Amino acid sequence: MSRYTDDDMLRDWTSEAQKERQAQRAKLREEQEELLRRQKKTRRRRRGFLIKAMCVAAVMVAVLFAAFSTMDIFQLQEQKRQADEELQGLEHRKLGLEQELEIVESDEYVEQQARSELRMIYDGEVLYVVKDQETQENQGEMPEQVKP
Numbered sequence: 654m655s656r657y658t659d660d661d662m663l664r665d666w667t668s669e670a671q672k673e674r675q676a677q678r679a680k681l682r683e684e685q686e687e688l689l690r691r692q693k694k695t696r697r698r699r700r701g702f703l704i705k706a707m708c709v710a711a712v713m714v715a716v717l718f719a720a721f722s723t724m725d726i727f728q729l730q731e732q733k734r735q736a737d738e739e740l741q742g743l744e745h746r747k748l749g750l751e752q753e754l755e756i757v758e759s760d761e762y763v764e765q766q767a768r769s770e771l772r773m774i775y776d777g778e779v780l781y782v783v784k785d786q787e788t789q790e791n792q793g794e795m796p797e798q799v800k801p
């Protein structure tokens with residue numbers, strides 16, 4: 654008599670089939686885990702690349718911002734220098750005009766202008782009007798004498 658019965662043989666055959674299926678499942682699981690590891694590694698690489706790219710972009714933006722700010726600073730300094738030069742010229746002109754105003758407001762200047770431009774004289778004075786040399790020669794006249 655054989656030690657194995659049909660049921661035992663079926664059990665052995667079933668357990669071998671199960672073992673084979675379990676081995677296939679284990680192999681499939683390992684392949685899936687390996688695929689997941691590769692995907693994670695790829696994601697990490699991509700994430701690292703993106704982080705590096707973002708850092709490089711941020712640095713470039715900062716450098717550009719600094720460059721434009723520096724250019725603006727130099728332009729503003731040049732404008733300030735030009736404005737200072739203009740201010741200095743205007744202050745110099747102001748001083749000259751203030752001095753001229755002091756002279757024009759003086760009594761001596763007013764008297765001189767009244768005598769020369771308006772031909773005003775004091776009582777008892779005689780005003781002589783002399784024409785240009787060319788005019789006198791052309792017309793053959795003598796100087797005028799004006800009395801008050």
